[in-house]
Amino acid sequence: MPKSFLIKNQSELKNIAKQVLTKKPKLLALTGPLGAGKTTLARVIGKQLGIKQVLTSPTFVLEQVYQLPKNSHYQYLIHVDCYRMKSRAELPALDLEHWLSQEKTLVIIEWADKIKSWLNKFKPTWIKIEVKDKTRKITL
Numbered sequence: 001m002p003k004s005f006l007i008k009n010q011s012e013l014k015n016i017a018k019q020v021l022t023k024k025p026k027l028l029a030l031t032g033p034l035g036a037g038k039t040t041l042a043r044v045i046g047k048q049l050g051i052k053q054v055l056t057s058p059t060f061v062l063e064q065v066y067q068l069p070k071n072s073h074y075q076y077l078i079h080v081d082c083y084r085m086k087s088r089a090e091l092p093a094l095d096l097e098h099w100l101s102q103e104k105t106l107v108i109i110e111w112a113d114k115i116k117s118w119l120n121k122f123k124p125t126w127i128k129i130e131v132k133d134k135t136r137k138i139t140l
């Protein structure tokens with residue numbers, strides 16, 4: 001059953017990130033319009049996993065790989081942004097099959113709906129962000 005949360009400020013994302021991580025997901029597929037807060041949520045999740053550097057939008061590089069501290073459940077966080085992806089020919093470069101076959105790896109994909117049918121075979125956890133006025137509705 002999908003669960004929705006209404007949030008009014010970024011500090012509430014911490015709680016959402018915690019909820020998401022308790023299930024020890026391997027693949028998070030984020031959807032939502034421009035500026036919805038996909039990168040922001042990815043950043044909060046990354047921070048919770050112990051990433052010290054600021055997680056920035058991987059818009060121009062498609063994919064960024066972060067190594068996580070030894071005490072984390074995960075060893076790597078892979079942050080992908082499909083916004084500028086022009087065609088499916090770019091999919092193999094993401095090396096998703098490889099990353100998802102790794103034990104301690106979490107992959108987070110922004111604009112995941114652009115590759116929805118391809119992605120569904122990996123059974124992602126979909127996270128939808130909707131914005132209305134100043135309120136965000138996040139559905140897990």
Ligand SMILES: Nc1ncnc2c1ncn2[C@@H]1O[C@H](COP(=O)(O)OP(=O)(O)OP(=O)(O)O)[C@@H](O)[C@H]1O
Binds near residue numbers: 007136
């Ligand atoms: N939960 C939130 N509450 C309030 N403001 C937020 C929230 N999440 C994000 N923002 C603000 O919205 C703006 C856009 O956020 P962000 O870059 O994370 O969106 P995005 O969905 O990744 O955008 P893009 O589609 O360009 O990738 C930022 O200025 C951020 O501070």
Ligand SMILES: [Mg+2]
Binds near residue numbers: 038039040057081110
């Ligand atoms: Mg973004």
